Amino acid sequence: MTEFLQQLINGLAFGSILALIALGYTMVYGILRFINFAHGDVFMLGAFAGFYLAPKIARVLPTPSIGSGLAVLFAAMLICAAIGVVIERFAYRPLRGRPKLTVLITAIGVSLFLEYTGQFVFGAAPKSFPRLIPDYPIAHVGGLSVTSDQIIVLSVTGLLLVALRFIVLKTKIGMAMRALSFNPEAAALMGVNTDIVISFTFALGSALAAAAGILFAINYPAIDPLMGILPGLKAFVAAVLGGIGNLPGAVLGGLIIGVTEAFVSGYISSTYRDAIAFGVLILILLVKPSGLLGKKEVEKV
């Protein structure tokens, strides 16, 4: 039982990180109907933004502390939001209305560009991520060990999800996002500047990816320019699993993959861990091709 709970908590922590990344894939898909394959690299940039910001923030705020941790988190989110807007503006917007394959190949190009530029600028060797938040001792109840870092991951994710839900459901721009994802022409007829809403969507998705990058680096403190590839791929799988275009689906998909991975590596063998996401995906798509919470409309990328 303890072992079970332990794996569940480990899985939920990693799953929340995947969920945050998956939201960006699914939001962009919902609005532009394309998969932004560079999204995993924005996650990587989030971690590196944190890496370079941490010493600067340490000069003004006591570090490690909750305050400095949050400051690094928000600053990295802002930086990546800007990066996301720039990527959309210069790589994707000129291709609007072009065949999907063109945009898809461009996205892969942007991804490779970010990875190689990352290796060039940051260096290819892994860097150790500084401790932003003190490692609070958490009571070990009956052999169960929950780290404070895991609690931070879960609570930050929870807060971000509440904030996202508020933005999407209760604000004007959120309503415009939903309207646009249903019908861009009709949204334009309401006076919505679709370019601004698309930029905003990229900003939002990239900020969440940055948060995921920081949370990931807090838990697995070795970061390198290729660190976005695998989590990015798994998060993409999570988004498809939950039903691409569906926000709660992305979260659900992320958590399912995180938890399944934890159970498989805990009970069976960690050798298979990275293949799990894909196994789960195939299994669920066989039963429900549009994903767990997806609607019928299926569009191939």
Next chain:
Amino acid sequence: MLELRNLTASYGAITALHGISLSVPPGRIVTLIGANGAGKTTTLKAISGLLRARRGEILYDGKNIAGLPTHQIVKLGLSHVPEGRMIFVNLTVMENLQMGAYLQKDRQAIQRELDYVFATFPRLQERRQQIAGTLSGGEQQMLAIGRALMSKPKFLMLDEPSLGLAPLLVKTIFEKIIEINRQQGITILLVEQNANLALEVSHSGYVLETGKITLQGDSAALRRNPQVRSAYLGG
């Protein structure tokens, strides 16, 4: 209010409008009739900027708006109820109406418009929390018109408001259209398959055939015109 001069529009290699000219004076209802595929929807799309005009001018209040993005045209007080309604099926009735008022900042003005829309279409008020996709066809048409009114337009374009509605409901919708024109002073460009009804409610009309204006004039005169009678009014 609105004047088209020699407007040409095309979809890729297919030219759908071959230099049409028409004029909609302020305060009037002008109708555009024509067979399927004549280019009526294309004309409205070109005016609201959903389709870029190839050539020609679109003068709105004397200003050429050809080439402006849709959201800027809408800001000038133009509202377009598109063919097939295009309501946001995933949003509630209320959210659809709020989307209509997207450019309005003044809360009191929005509330006034909302009151007017609910007074015009009481059915929408009863269903305001309902997901718009679950409304009946007629209710969706009411919502599409109501949503367009929320922006407090000066100029309203309606693309086949009678499509797919039962005769009684068509009558109601057309009564509302006249009311909107008379009471609110909104200028209307009406596209209709139902030529009889369209010519009845409008002041003047244009007949469009394969992308060209072939007839124009007072609605009353058009109704008497033998060509119009045989082609569009069933003899």
